Amino acid sequence: MIAENPVTTPVYTRKDFQSDQQVKWCPGCGDYSILAALQTVLPKIGVKKENIAVISGIGCSSRFPYYMDTFGFHTIHGRACAVATGVKAANPELSVWVITGDGDALSIGGNHTMHAMRRNIDIKIMMFNNEIYGLTKGQFSPTSDLGLKTKTSPMGNIDIPANPIALALGSGATFVARTADNDVKHLTSVLEAAAAHRGTAFVEILQNCVIFNDKVHDDFYSTANRKEKVIYLEDGKPMTYAGGTKAIVQSGFGTLSTAEIAEGEEGKALVHNAAESTGSLAYALSRFTHPEMPVPLGIFRRVEAPVYSDMMDAQIASAKEKRKPDLQKLLSGGVTWKVD
Amino acid sequence: MHETASVDAQPQKVVEVESVVIRFAGDSGDGMQLTGTQFTDSAAFLGNDIATLPDYPSEIRAPAGTVAGVSAFQLHFASLDVKTPGDEIDVLIAMNAAALKVNLADLHKGGILLVDLEGFGEKDLEKAGYKANPLEDGTLGDYRVIKVNITDLTTKAVAEAGISSKNAARCKNFYTLGMMYWLYDRSCDATLTWIEKKFAAKAPDIAKANVLALTAGYNYCETVELFPSNFRVTKAPAAPGTYRRISGNEATALGLIAAGQLSGRETFLGSYPITPATDILQEMTVNKQFDIRTFQAEDEIAGIASAIGASFAGSFAVTTTSGPGLCLKAEAINLALMAELPVVIVNVQRGGPSTGLPTKTEQSDLLQALSGRNGDSPVPVIAASTPGDCFWAALEAAKVALESMTPVILLTDGYIANGAEPWLIPDASKLPTIKTRLHTDPATFKPYLRDERGARPWAIPGTPGLEHRIGGLEKQSVTGNVSHDADNHQVMTHERHDKVAKIADVTPLTRIEGDADADLVLVSWGGTYGSVSSAVDALLEEGTKVAHIHLRWINPLPKDLGEVLARYKKIVVPELNMGQLRQHLMGQLGLPMVGINKIKGKPFKVSELLTEIHAFLKEAR
Numbered sequence: 036m037i038a039e040n041p042v043t044t045p046v047y048t049r050k051d052f053q054s055d056q057q058v059k060w061c062p063g064c065g066d067y068s069i070l071a072a073l074q075t076v077l078p079k080i081g082v083k084k085e086n087i088a089v090i091s092g093i094g095c096s097s098r099f100p101y102y103m104d105t106f107g108f109h110t111i112h113g114r115a116c117a118v119a120t121g122v123k124a125a126n127p128e129l130s131v132w133v134i135t136g137d138g139d140a141l142s143i144g145g146n147h148t149m150h151a152m153r154r155n156i157d158i159k160i161m162m163f164n165n166e167i168y169g170l171t172k173g174q175f176s177p178t179s180d181l182g183l184k185t186k187t188s189p190m191g192n193i194d195i196p197a198n199p200i201a202l203a204l205g206s207g208a209t210f211v212a213r214t215a216d217n218d219v220k221h222l223t224s225v226l227e228a229a230a231a232h233r234g235t236a237f238v239e240i241l242q243n244c245v246i247f248n249d250k251v252h253d254d255f256y257s258t259a260n261r262k263e264k265v266i267y268l269e270d271g272k273p274m275t276y277a278g279g280t281k282a283i284v285q286s287g288f289g290t291l292s293t294a295e296i297a298e299g300e301e302g303k304a305l306v307h308n309a310a311e312s313t314g315s316l317a318y319a320l321s322r323f324t325h326p327e328m329p330v331p332l333g334i335f336r337r338v339e340a341p342v343y344s345d346m347m348d349a350q351i352a353s354a355k356e357k358r359k360p361d362l363q364k365l366l367s368g369g370v371t372w373k374v375d
Numbered sequence: 376m377h378e379t380a381s382v383d384a385q386p387q388k389v390v391e392v393e394s395v396v397i398r399f400a401g402d403s404g405d406g407m408q409l410t411g412t413q414f415t416d417s418a419a420f421l422g423n424d425i426a427t428l429p430d431y432p433s434e435i436r437a438p439a440g441t442v443a444g445v446s447a448f449q450l451h452f453a454s455l456d457v458k459t460p461g462d463e464i465d466v467l468i469a470m471n472a473a474a475l476k477v478n479l480a481d482l483h484k485g486g487i488l489l490v491d492l493e494g495f496g497e498k499d500l501e502k503a504g505y506k507a508n509p510l511e512d513g514t515l516g517d518y519r520v521i522k523v524n525i526t527d528l529t530t531k532a533v534a535e536a537g538i539s540s541k542n543a544a545r546c547k548n549f550y551t552l553g554m555m556y557w558l559y560d561r562s563c564d565a566t567l568t569w570i571e572k573k574f575a576a577k578a579p580d581i582a583k584a585n586v587l588a589l590t591a592g593y594n595y596c597e598t599v600e601l602f603p604s605n606f607r608v609t610k611a612p613a614a615p616g617t618y619r620r621i622s623g624n625e626a627t628a629l630g631l632i633a634a635g636q637l638s639g640r641e642t643f644l645g646s647y648p649i650t651p652a653t654d655i656l657q658e659m660t661v662n663k664q665f666d667i668r669t670f671q672a673e674d675e676i677a678g679i680a681s682a683i684g685a686s687f688a689g690s691f692a693v694t695t696t697s698g699p700g701l702c703l704k705a706e707a708i709n710l711a712l713m714a715e716l717p718v719v720i721v722n723v724q725r726g727g728p729s730t731g732l733p734t735k736t737e738q739s740d741l742l743q744a745l746s747g748r749n750g751d752s753p754v755p756v757i758a759a760s761t762p763g764d765c766f767w768a769a770l771e772a773a774k775v776a777l778e779s780m781t782p783v784i785l786l787t788d789g790y791i792a793n794g795a796e797p798w799l800i801p802d803a804s805k806l807p808t809i810k811t812r813l814h815t816d817p818a819t820f821k822p823y824l825r826d827e828r829g830a831r832p833w834a835i836p837g838t839p840g841l842e843h844r845i846g847g848l849e850k851q852s853v854t855g856n857v858s859h860d861a862d863n864h865q866v867m868t869h870e871r872h873d874k875v876a877k878i879a880d881v882t883p884l885t886r887i888e889g890d891a892d893a894d895l896v897l898v899s900w901g902g903t904y905g906s907v908s909s910a911v912d913a914l915l916e917e918g919t920k921v922a923h924i925h926l927r928w929i930n931p932l933p934k935d936l937g938e939v940l941a942r943y944k945k946i947v948v949p950e951l952n953m954g955q956l957r958q959h960l961m962g963q964l965g966l967p968m969v970g971i972n973k974i975k976g977k978p979f980k981v982s983e984l985l986t987e988i989h990a991f992l993k994e995a996r
Contacts, residue, residue, distance in 0.1 A: 085839045106836040109846025117677035121684025150673040354663035363803040374613045
């Protein structure tokens with residue numbers, strides 16, 4: 036048996052991933068903890084620093100690459116997934132992270148987000164969801180609640196909000212998760228799991244905009260509320276919450292509901308299985324939205340599927356097997372004739 | 376058709392002619408493009424000079440028999456130097472009434488008109504909008520009309536192949552091709568070989584039917600005295616070497632593939648299918664052995680965005696499109712410009728604006744290419760002049776993109792993209808070198824430190840110690856950090872401008888064709904080269920003095936262009952648009968100019984140019 040190559044990745048610390056640029060988000064912005072979390076996770080994923088690329092679109096969150104001491108590209112509005120697709124296709128060795136927001140990924144960039152996920156491009160999409168346009172100073176976003184009053188919806192938002200998790204599942208993403216900026220431990224563990232996944236990882240990060248939509252998620256995700264109103268999804272474990280007093284149960288065809296359970300009745304709760312092949316469990320969970328339902332955090336779906344860059348590499352290898360790259364032969368192709 | 380010599384020693388009278396323009400026209404399902412291509416190959420193989428012009432509807436299969444569904448293929452072959460597919464046609468093959476209706480106007484008086492009688496039934500005439508049958512009402516009196524029951528003869532000829540009657544009738548294009556091979560005194564061998572290669576394994580019965588049809592068509596002409604004589608077009612003079620036929624889109628793809636090889640980088644093409652540019656994506660994707668990664672994107676924006684990502688990651692990156700796609704790519708082109716990453720954007724121009732005329736040609740994206748973006752956005756623009764030149768222009772666009780670290784727009788057009796000509800196959804070992812700005816040394820690395828060309832280093836992910844951040848926000852000179860400093864923005868705007876201006880140091884000075892001492896100079900660009908150059912040849916032949924400058928790089932312009940043009944009394948700019956180059960040159964050079972402008976989705980006819988130029992010359996006197 037051949038021994039595996041020893042890991043040659045240097046030992047990194049969080050500091051190795053901090054750039055020399057001053058971080059300019061508003062004091063109290065949720066982005067700070069997400070930046071810290073990624074800088075904590077990257078030293079642990081076994082990838083050399085020079086092989087990491089962080090690609091963003093436009094928005095507050097998209098300033099992220101400037102603060103990371105990796106290769107970084109702050110691109111244009113909505114196109115981060117498309118640029119990242121090219122980065123990964125050109126060099127499949129790279130660990131590619133997309134930083135985007137609810138407006139960037141779901142509104143102007145919805146098309147690219149969807150197609151990156153359905154192609155299973157091996158990129159990690161971190162979508163910061165604060166349900167508002169922050170950089171343009173407070174207009175409703177595609178995830179804003181109905182009725183939300185903003186500068187462009189003074190009488191209340193009449194756009195029905197998008198459901199990022201449902202969209203990711205519908206697009207065929209092979210890793211779909213939700214986490215939160217105020218729960219560092221959970222955030223870190225989800226990002227680690229995303230890094231370990233081969234294929235598109237879509238991570239919705241509930242994030243607080245302290246200026247234009249402050250406390251938007253607090254009703255369920257604050258330390259005080261999360262115990263009652265958040266379900267932590269854990270593979271192979273019964274889905275209970277509220278200190279084990281409530282559970283997710285199956286209710287009729289394809290739907291789930293909540294039920295109160297007594298001590299020792301955990302068996303009534305549905306067991307979470309992110310690898311469930313049809314994706315219907317993950318989809319049913321994606322429909323749990325506040326305030327009607329407890330909000331699931333964790334990995335909704337994690338399945339294996341062919342990875343785009345693997346297939347692309349295989350086609351190039353196969354083409355090379357069949358035909359030598361002979362430029363002269365290519366130029367001379369087809370019917371030729373000589374003039375003396 | 377210009378007849379030069381007369382009777383040959385053979386029993387059948389063979390008349391030698393210098394130049395022939397032939398147009399195959401039929402319903403879009405009649406296989407006219409294939410017939411035309413086969414005839415072209417045989418002409419090229421015999422050493423004729425050639426130029427072709429396919430003309431097909433944007434509908435894949437418009438209602439059969441209607442004028443909307445007419446597809447045509449025009450070929451100009453000659454024993455002379457050929458630069459255009461020809462103004463007027465000598466021989467028109469009309470497979471139905473609609474094909475006659477659409478194409479008759481271009482057939483010169485006395486020309487040969489071959490019609491398939493089966494395409495002139497009552498319904499066909501009605502669909503074509505004829506009230507009376509033109510074959511009978513005397514309207515074709517000026518032409519040599521040959522009426523043949525082609526479909527019927529074909530069906531009988533292929534009977535022994537045992538294919539369905541529908542498929543049998545479809546062999547009529549090969550029957551017609553056989554007739555034309557006889558008429559122009561050339562053998563069917565090359566096409567017989569082609570049929571064998573194409574169909575024999577997959578569909579032996581179809582192969583047999585096509586062989587029977589082709590041979591029967593040829594023999595029919597030999598037996599029945601349809602034509603008073605047949606014609607011979609001998610070899611055209613050409614530089615020694617090995618030639619092939621090449622279309623503009625093929626040549627563009629080959630140029631891009633060659634550039635990838637010469638740069639030593641992998642090639643990435645991000646593209647969304649669009650007429651008339653799609654062939655380039657198709658051609659590149661079948662050549663993956665050259666480390667070509669083709670990505671059929673979800674839209675035009677993703678096409679270029681993925682290319683920019685690939686360029687960031689160290690690939691030679693390309694995106695291909697046509698006008699409407701260029702509109703969508705504008706913002707991303709500016710990202711490449713700001714990030715100073717090499718990307719080649721190929722725009723195969725078509726009739727615009729909006730969806731416009733997808734299958735027709737035009738030169739109306741020039742101003743968009745030069746300045747259709749926000750901010751002061753200097754992007755180098757190069758235009759190919761002929762189908763074969765697309766190879767060299769693509770190579771040059773790539774070289775400049777990679778050596779100056781900039782997006783470059785390559786303009787071709789539907790006319791040269793789909794048109795074909797003989798192409799002297801270049802020696803791959805003698806192609807120009809491409810020296811990329813790849814950087815590996817962390818000690819000397821500054822993301823926006825420029826070299827003598829004004830280019831910044833190409834520091835790609837995977838290189839230890841070169842981690843850095845770029846983006847669309849204004850950069851601080853040298854460091855590349857985000858900067859909103861007012862003075863720095865002025866500095867950077869100049870740096871970006873100067874970098875593009877410096878390209879003129881390595882591109883050729885103005886080249887004057889025709890008579891440099893003339894009073895009148897024609898300034899053209901792109902795919903009109905063949906027509907304008909032919910007009911200049913004709914003028915010189917008749918003793919009229921005229922100079923011609925054909926521009927290749929439009930940004931930057933040749934350094935001496937203003938000085939050269941200032942010597943002329945009259946500057947005439949012929950273009951297939953409302954005067955975009957003229958407007959650009961007048962703004963850049965401050966010289967008065969006049970235009971010849973055609974916006975019909977079609978190339979210039981040499982005769983049209985001659986009429987206009989003569990009018991200008993008269994005015995000048």
